[in-house]
Amino acid sequence: MSLTEDQSPAISTGDGPLVPPALRANPLRDARDRRLPRVPEPCALVVFGVTGDLARKKLLPAIYDLANRGLLPADFVLLGFARRDWEDEDFESLAKKAAKEHARTNWNEEVWARLADDIKFVPGSFDDDEAFDTLSSTLDELRNSHGIKGNAAFYLSIPPSMFPVVLKQMERTKMADNTASGGWRRVVVEKPFGHDLASAKELNALVDDVFTAEDVFRIDHYLGKETVQNLMALRFANQLFEPVWNSNYVDSVQITMAEDVGIGGRAGFYDVTGAARDVLQNHLLQLLALTAMEEPVEFTAEAIRTEKLKVLRAIRLPADPGAYAIRGQYQQGWLAGERVPAYRDEKDVPADSKTESYAAVRLGIDTRRWAGVPFYLRTGKRLPRRVTEIAVLFKKAPHLPFSHTDTEELGHNQLVIRVQPDEGVTLKFGSKVPGSMMEVRDVAMDFLYGEAFTESSPEAYERLILDVMLGDATLFPRNEEVESSWRVIDPLEEFWAGQEPEPYRAGEWGPKAADDMLARDGRSWRRP
Amino acid sequence: MTTLWDTTGTAVVQALAAERRSGGAVTSGLALTLVVVLEEKDTADVEAAVATAAAKHPMRVIMVLRHHIDAPVPRLDAEVSIGGRHGPGEAVVLRMFGRLALHAESVTLPLLAPDAPVVAWWYSETPKVIANDPLGVFADRRISNVIRDSDPAASLRQRAIDYAPGDTDLTWTVITPWRAALAAAFDTASSPAISVVVTGNPQDPSAQLLAGWLTSRLGFAVPVEKAEGKYIVAVSVEFEDGRTVQMTNEGYKLLMRRPGQLDTIQPFPQRTTGDMLAEELRRLDADQPYGEALGAVTGMTGLNDRPAVRTHIWHDPALAQQEA
16 A cells, blocks of 8 residues: 555556556555555454453454444454453354444444454463464464465553563464564554553563564554544644744643543552553653654654654653642542542552552753743543643733733633544634723634534544554554653652652642642643 | 525525524534535435535535526525534525526525635536536536436546546445455455456446446456446456456445455445545545546546636527527
8 A cells, every 4th residue: 555656557548558557566556546445454353351341342342343434354353362261153242242332333233244254262371372372373274264364463452461471472383473474463552561661661672572663553542533643734734833833932831631530440550550650651741742743754653753752852850840740649529519539538549548640740841942831741530521632822922012901811822732522623812802992802713523524533443453454653652652751750750759649629620739830830720 | 594585695695694603603614615406306315415424524515406497587595504404514505496597606606615615516417518507617526426317328428528627426436345345355466467357237337437447557458248237246357376356246245256265245335325425525636546437438538637627608508498
């Protein structure tokens, strides 16, 4: 599907001499022919941990949705691996149930019937050599029977502690080897990508050692969202915004990811992780990188990664972390009309837990474009509503010809990119209030994705799984990005270690200390 | 919804503005204006199609129904709605009687969304010469549907004669799933194709366009061989290394047969007119592969080199009738 220079082979309209098209390129693919979808090469998708929550709620439905949209290759196999005494049919019925329950697109029995023939299962535990030998030989058999050509993507939907043993098995059976398989072998891993720089490096070394670095796809599902991709379109396809996208015009940037839910049943994971490692390290720093990066020389994975890395490496931590790196923990309170318990009263959380459920930090970016512009990042649980947004606040006009009282209600011009929910873009600017007085007030100009394009956007997982099979790494962070992000988080964690987090009431926009942090700079948080 | 009887274009523009005000700011992002030319009997079909397409593309729909050109007194009836049965966007239905029908653009021009592309769609009968219909002249994209004409094969030929970049036909949209499946099959080929045969109805414009597309891309003539069936029945490909691929349409399923491999079945979903219209509206520039396929069908060259802009040619059907 690469673009070839030879776009239009000679057209034959009769008996004239025939010029054969280039032999390598597929003559039916044409860069100008935008109706044809990108369909991956024949391949197998091997899922480890098919019984997990993620596999049932996201992964299996996404595969059905892809099939329903005609985006799966004709030669495709979904191969499950888990410690269950199952036949192919058992896995197929589990997958069907999961897909039917959570699929985004309409249910079509025909589509499933076709997919059902391509669903296989290999039982076994991760330390069982024999099971992995079976898996390997199954893949070889499928190459002939299902024409998958030795291409396979391995989706590790398992806890990171299991990675070493699974990866060792793949190395032993040469399943991860591109040359031995005669096709491509890719691996998909989910966050968390380690819990600090050292563990991330260890994990990266392990994965990149068994697979080649280009074949490792780290899923950050935020990057699969339409709005995040739209951020690049907004910045780099338009002339309007780029000239003001720098410290000459931008006053500050606020990136928020708020959740109204608590930690649910994930206490075991969350209490050793905390908000900073869970969200700040990956989602928020990725959003920051996309907001602040320079224009990539071309829209390719490599070029975008280069620019994101430059930003991540240029991040400056606050010199005074006591004032500009705030942690919080929710107390009992009321949220959406219901009483909710305090973090420490959640099931399985130790009564003296010092884990943060809220984190806010001021970061700087040491580049010519961004010097002096603070980037305020915040994330938390049990905040009033679920919202993720990037707000770029512009400086106030250096001189206003109106009298002070006329413009009292005029704030900063803002460009807000709403990642979820209500995906869209809002531009806030001052406008005259109708009437005989000169009064200027903020108004909002809104672009709503759901309204302009009411077709439901593909689920992030659909897009990302498709990209894995196509080998398009544009929306996946690479190992250096993960490691650079940990370089930002590690010193903060070190500073916070042993400290008591600031309390905030469930249903509030975070602890008072976070408000004070902005007040100290003469600013305030935007209410999302 | 506002209904206006015996009205003027200015009143329609005002009614639309009033609907927008009372409906709230629902029309923040209009991407295009779609002008549909239809007949009264097709209203239900067109409404369903437009509602589907409007869910995917934010647009203003203007439906033009021309009645009784010989009526003694010209008259305009209009219906303005936002977010009703025509989908989430804005819709204006215009019924034109008498000589007004020949000057439909005088009503539609002020109703076009500012600076947004205009797409014209003739649901049933596309004018023989598009330049004769002013609605087609100011449209950036023109969609015809020759399958609804009395002689589709002749109409497709006429579309090539009258072609300008920006024209497409729904019989081309229909074969996108075929083309996607064929392109995917060629992805896995290790040697070039030496022979391709389309089987189906040689008079079917879609079968012709599929063969024409393959001809234009592969550089050798691809015939349509007659077989039982209204449409495209199968496509078989032979590659230089002796491998073959046979694809058969099994009613909403595509069976792919390759010797030495298990047969595969792909879903071949039945698409509604609305789905196809939505596909058309995805691109608002010229579709060169269509132009090339149409050229290969008719043996004409340089279709895409023609000017994309048409100039209106006055055509009075009443006069034409008298002369005939």
